[in-house]
Amino acid sequence: xxxxxxxxxxxxxxxxxxxxxxxxxxxxxxxxxxxxxxxxxxxxxxxxxxxxxxxxxxxxxxxxxxxxxxxxxxxxxxxxxxxxxxxxxxxxxxxxxxxxxxxxxxxxxxxxxxxxxxxxxxxxxxxxxxxxxxxxxxxxxxxxxxxxxxxxxxxxxxxxxxxxxxxxxxxxxxxxxxxxxxxxxxxxxxxxxxxxxxxxxxxxxxxxxxxxxxxxxxxxxxxxxxxxxxxxxxxxxxxxxxxxxxxxxxxxxxxxxxxxxxxxxxxxxxxxxxxxxxxxxxxxxxxxxxxxxxxxxxxxxxxxxxxxxxxxxxxxxxxxxxxxxxxxxxxxxxxxxxxxxxx
Amino acid sequence: xxxxxxxxxxxxxxxxxxxxxxxxxxxxxxxxxxxxxxxxxxxxxxxxxxxxxxxxxxxxxxxxxxxxxxxxxxxxxxxxxxxxxxxxxxxxxxxxxxxxxxxxxxxxxxxxxxxxxxxxxxxxxxxxxxxxxxxxxxxxxxxxxxxxxxxxxxxxxxxxxxxxxxxxxxxxxxxxxxxxxxxxxxxxxxxxxxxxxxxxxxxxxxxxxxxxxxxxxxxxxxxxxxxxxxxxxxxxxxxxxxxxxxxxxxxxxxxxxxxxxxxxxxxxxxxxxxxxxxxxxxxxxxxxxxxxxxxxxxxxxxxxxxxxxxxxxxxxxxxxxxxxxxxxxxxxxxxxxxxxxxx
Numbered sequence: 001x002x003x004x005x006x007x008x009x010x011x012x013x014x015x016x017x018x019x020x021x022x023x024x025x026x027x028x029x030x031x032x033x034x035x036x037x038x039x040x041x042x043x044x045x046x047x048x049x050x051x052x053x054x055x056x057x058x059x060x061x062x063x064x065x066x067x068x069x070x071x072x073x074x075x076x077x078x079x080x081x082x083x084x085x086x087x088x089x090x091x092x093x094x095x096x097x098x099x100x101x102x103x104x105x106x107x108x109x110x111x112x113x114x115x116x117x118x119x120x121x122x123x124x125x126x127x128x129x130x131x132x133x134x135x136x137x138x139x140x141x142x143x144x145x146x147x148x149x150x151x152x153x154x155x156x157x158x159x160x161x162x163x164x165x166x167x168x169x170x171x172x173x174x175x176x177x178x179x180x181x182x183x184x185x186x187x188x189x190x191x192x193x194x195x196x197x198x199x200x201x202x203x204x205x206x207x208x209x210x211x212x213x214x215x216x217x218x219x220x221x222x223x224x225x226x227x228x229x230x231x232x233x234x235x236x237x238x239x240x241x242x243x244x245x246x247x248x249x250x251x252x253x254x255x256x257x258x259x260x261x262x263x264x265x266x267x268x269x270x271x272x273x274x275x276x277x278x279x280x281x282x283x284x285x286x287x288x289x290x291x292x293x294x295x296x297x298x299x300x301x302x303x304x305x306x307x308x309x310x311x312x313x314x315x316x317x318x319x320x321x322x323x324x325x326x327x328x329x330x331x332x333x334x335x336x337x338x339x340x341x342x343x
Numbered sequence: 344x345x346x347x348x349x350x351x352x353x354x355x356x357x358x359x360x361x362x363x364x365x366x367x368x369x370x371x372x373x374x375x376x377x378x379x380x381x382x383x384x385x386x387x388x389x390x391x392x393x394x395x396x397x398x399x400x401x402x403x404x405x406x407x408x409x410x411x412x413x414x415x416x417x418x419x420x421x422x423x424x425x426x427x428x429x430x431x432x433x434x435x436x437x438x439x440x441x442x443x444x445x446x447x448x449x450x451x452x453x454x455x456x457x458x459x460x461x462x463x464x465x466x467x468x469x470x471x472x473x474x475x476x477x478x479x480x481x482x483x484x485x486x487x488x489x490x491x492x493x494x495x496x497x498x499x500x501x502x503x504x505x506x507x508x509x510x511x512x513x514x515x516x517x518x519x520x521x522x523x524x525x526x527x528x529x530x531x532x533x534x535x536x537x538x539x540x541x542x543x544x545x546x547x548x549x550x551x552x553x554x555x556x557x558x559x560x561x562x563x564x565x566x567x568x569x570x571x572x573x574x575x576x577x578x579x580x581x582x583x584x585x586x587x588x589x590x591x592x593x594x595x596x597x598x599x600x601x602x603x604x605x606x607x608x609x610x611x612x613x614x615x616x617x618x619x620x621x622x623x624x625x626x627x628x629x630x631x632x633x634x635x636x637x638x639x640x641x642x643x644x645x646x647x648x649x650x651x652x653x654x655x656x657x658x659x660x661x662x663x664x665x666x667x668x669x670x671x672x673x674x675x676x677x678x679x680x681x682x683x684x685x686x
Binding site for chain 2: 051065073075084096099108111112114115119120121140283288
């Protein structure tokens with residue numbers, strides 16, 4: 001293992017025959033330094049393998065140029081795509097991004113916030129875990145005086161800017177589409193959790209039924225954790241009803257996939273006998289047979305918008321007067337699993 | 344926003360009528376402190392909303408109890424599952440995990456290492472980006488004297504412990520299976536990159552052909568970035584050959600999915616006319632129609648094994664004499680896309 005003496009800004013200064021403070025300013029993108037000088041400094045810094053002592057700098061200036069992102073799981077296409085949108089903007093502004101996963105676990109969510117604060121992030125962007133009902137740990141971020149912005153899974157219990165899609169509208173559009181396809185007995189897979197996205201989707205479902213004079217039937221609304229296996233169980237439960245549903249609108253693509261498997265195993269024709277729709281437009285939804293109708297959430301846009309608000313807040317020294325709430329419009333993606341035309 | 348005076352270990356000590364150093368020891372899990380005292384301290388710490396000044400502690404002890412993980416993308420099921428395996432063990436040992444994505448971008452990979460070192464991680468676990476051919480940035484981690492362990496996408500250019508699966512064996516098994524299904528003109532999708540996993544899969548492909556006396560045909564080996572769109576293009580290219588292949592073994596599930604789409608669009612029967620196999624056992628491979636034959640990489644096990652080696656190294660003060668190389672055996676998952684029996 002190497003163990004060379006550490007390269008400092010003085011070494012860079014000496015090599016370029018300029019002062020150390022000019023080097024420091026150049027490295028900190030001070031506008032008073034010419035582009036030419038800045039480039040020369042960066043080049044020399046790289047040649048010498050200079051590594052800024054960011055931890056010391058962070059303690060001095062209170063800036064690490066690192067943003068923390070908390071997501072339930074980074075492997076859902078939706079979350080990873082939002083993260084990508086945030087990273088794109090962050091990288092352009094010379095910020096780095098570190099990610100923590102809460103796995104929808106309340107205790108772990110608290111720990112991830114500890115970890116990010118320990119890592120001295122300049123601010124945190126988060127999507128709240130499904131099981132979180134107390135938000136004190138998020139208040140700790142605010143108490144530190146650093147920006148906190150929420151996206152997708154948000155809460156009004158915190159005084160904080162948030163970016164979300166109109167889950168109500170997305171759900172309403174799906175159910176309206178299913179009704180227009182002739183479905184009358186439309187089941188809904190939802191979550192028992194307090195997270196607003198599922199409540200909004202349920203509200204959209206209920207309102208669409210009401211607007212088309214279809215009675216809301218409690219036995220068609222199945223609550224679960226919305227994973228693939230839950231979708232399977234929910235579908236099996238629905239198939240035991242005296243009158244089976246002629247459509248299922250699942251608040252998650254994975255649960256919709258579980259339902260599709262059970263329907264195919266039981267030789268039901270999709271969409272002719274049971275139409276299916278999910279929510280999120282996960283990439284796999286276009287790989288299934290039939291391809292799954294779903295709702296696109298413009299995740300990259302959500303990421304960019306979230307980052308925009310975050311950096312505004314950061315620039316203003318976290319003094320933004322009124323938290324913003326940005327609601328993006330989702331898009332209904334109609335595919336074969338619900339399109340009965342021609343049948 | 345709150346701005347209360349910061350709670351210290353002295354406040355906890357006062358409340359419990361014990362010394363501050365006992366509180367400190369209890370918080371640091373010192374075995375000399377009784378379980379009863381430790382629990383009382385943790386409870387009071389929580390009540391008072393005590394937040395340890397980990398950054399100061401890190402500077403004092405050189406320990407942040409945070410591990411950094413670098414993956415190309417966290418949204419691939421394989422990587423997220425390895426990360427989960429690592430996190431499981433880390434959490435049990437009271438370590439927290441932060442993740443950075445390199446997006447297979449060399450410059451970004453360097454920056455993620457900067458970010459993690461700035462965040463004062465106690466060590467780094469990484470899977471190398473597809474485009475990385477120079478490893479100096481990884482040497483910087485080693486120069487810091489903190490553990491570095493690589494998994495899956497590793498390199499022998501670094502003196503470092505690594506955990507991987509036997510990509511050669513996985514590929515060999517796939518091709519042997521395709522030959523046993525009667526396929527004789529087996530194409531292979533591979534990457535032009537230096538990452539060893541793809542070289543090993545290509546070697547397994549070539550050796551299986553050789554062992555079964557099937558000539559290696561350069562025009563059947565298609566190099567690309569192995570994303571879905573690349574798989575589509577590669578398949579289109581293969582369909583233009585004078586004699587089309589009767590099977591495709593793709594080094595990636597996504598590229599195999601692209602090939603499946605093109606074959607279905609062109610009304611080829613899978614597997615009767617063209618058999619298909621991927622690599623990684625991404626969850627979507629069981630959702631496709633036909634379901635995709637693939638290779639399972641035991642990603643959770645890989646994560647656990649990687650974490651095990653990492654923590655051994657950490658415990659020994661990063662003084663492990665000889666880097667370990669652990670090679671896990673993969674499993675062939677045979678599904679409809681390659682199973683011709685009965686036709």
